Amino acid sequence: MVTASAPGKVILFGEHAVVYGEPAIAAAINRRIYVSVEKRSDDEISVTSGHALKGGYPYVTAAVELTFEFLGRCCGLDVKVDSEFPPASGLGSSAAVSVATILATASLLGGDVGKKDLARLGHQVERRVQGAASITDSSVTTFGGVLFIKPGLEVVERIDSESLPLVVGYTGVGGSTKEQVEKVRVLRESYPDVVGPIIHTIGRLTLTAKKVLQEGGEIGGLMNINHGLLESLGVGTDLLSKYVYAARDAGAAGAKITGAGGGGCMVAYAPGRQDEVARALSDAGGLAMKVSVEGQGVRVERK
Numbered sequence: 404m405v406t407a408s409a410p411g412k413v414i415l416f417g418e419h420a421v422v423y424g425e426p427a428i429a430a431a432i433n434r435r436i437y438v439s440v441e442k443r444s445d446d447e448i449s450v451t452s453g454h455a456l457k458g459g460y461p462y463v464t465a466a467v468e469l470t471f472e473f474l475g476r477c478c479g480l481d482v483k484v485d486s487e488f489p490p491a492s493g494l495g496s497s498a499a500v501s502v503a504t505i506l507a508t509a510s511l512l513g514g515d516v517g518k519k520d521l522a523r524l525g526h527q528v529e530r531r532v533q534g535a536a537s538i539t540d541s542s543v544t545t546f547g548g549v550l551f552i553k554p555g556l557e558v559v560e561r562i563d564s565e566s567l568p569l570v571v572g573y574t575g576v577g578g579s580t581k582e583q584v585e586k587v588r589v590l591r592e593s594y595p596d597v598v599g600p601i602i603h604t605i606g607r608l609t610l611t612a613k614k615v616l617q618e619g620g621e622i623g624g625l626m627n628i629n630h631g632l633l634e635s636l637g638v639g640t641d642l643l644s645k646y647v648y649a650a651r652d653a654g655a656a657g658a659k660i661t662g663a664g665g666g667g668c669m670v671a672y673a674p675g676r677q678d679e680v681a682r683a684l685s686d687a688g689g690l691a692m693k694v695s696v697e698g699q700g701v702r703v704e705r706k
């Protein structure tokens with residue numbers, strides 16, 4: 404049996420805009436998904452999980468298939484998935500489970516898959532299952548740390564700022580990335596002269612945030628602007644706004660939707676105020692998680 408794990412993520416800047424070629428900044432978080440694989444005597448692929456994965460197990464089965472194709476080998480497998488964070492919550496469970504499945508399967512079969520290939524195959528799994536997906540989630544879960552992502556040019560650059568005090572607030576409502584991406588696409592098509600510049604502005608904001616992070620500055624104000632722009636793209640909800648304002652009222656320097664929106668999670672940047680912000684989010688009815696940046700991406704846990 405081989406067990407591999409991969410971290411979840413928060414997007415600090417640039418979600419949705421990244422689908423249109425603008426940059427994004429995302430951080431791996433210290434909550435992981437664990438995937439164990441074991442050979443079976445027949446050629447079935449059987450998947451079990453301690454929690455319900457988004458839409459069943461399509462990411463796991465697609466990841467196994469792609470790994471078989473990549474290695475030119477296959478076998479029957481028992482796959483077991485465990486997670487330290489809720490699925491379909493905007494914390495990158497799909498990419499994490501995909502990349503961890505690929506590494507566990509390849510390792511079981513004695514195949515050597517480097518990190519670049521793991522990220523590329525993970526992205527292929529996401530595209531195969533959900534249609535459109537940027538390289539953000541698959542890159543962050545593979546490499547870990549805080550990453551600056553520039554799609555199109557396929558630039559993935561590590562930003563040295565791994566001590567960000569973050570609090571995630573989960574609404575308990577599963578957001579569908581596919582639906583939210585589609586919603587923004589329709590809005591952009593309906594009002595190209597209005598929505599195009601908003602998307603471009605999110606990209607500029609992300610570039611500013613990269614500079615601020617590299618200089619060890621304060622990103623809260625920029626996160627608040629990003630939240631407003633995401634609201635204008637229609638991916639906000641009443642609960643997300645409630646938590647965003649609760650976090651700011653409790654002393655967070657910045658708070659915004661993270662990921663696709665339409666439910667899922669918000670993230671607060673709360674230097675010196677993590678406990679107060681977590682309490683405020685719980686009081687507002689959310690599931691609060693104090694998280695920190697995880698430097699390590701996908702890895703083999705046990706062989």
Ligand code: MEV
Nearest residue numbers: 418419536537539662663
């Ligand atoms: C989802 O975590 C982030 C989105 O930008 C979609 C993507 O990048 O594929 C909404």
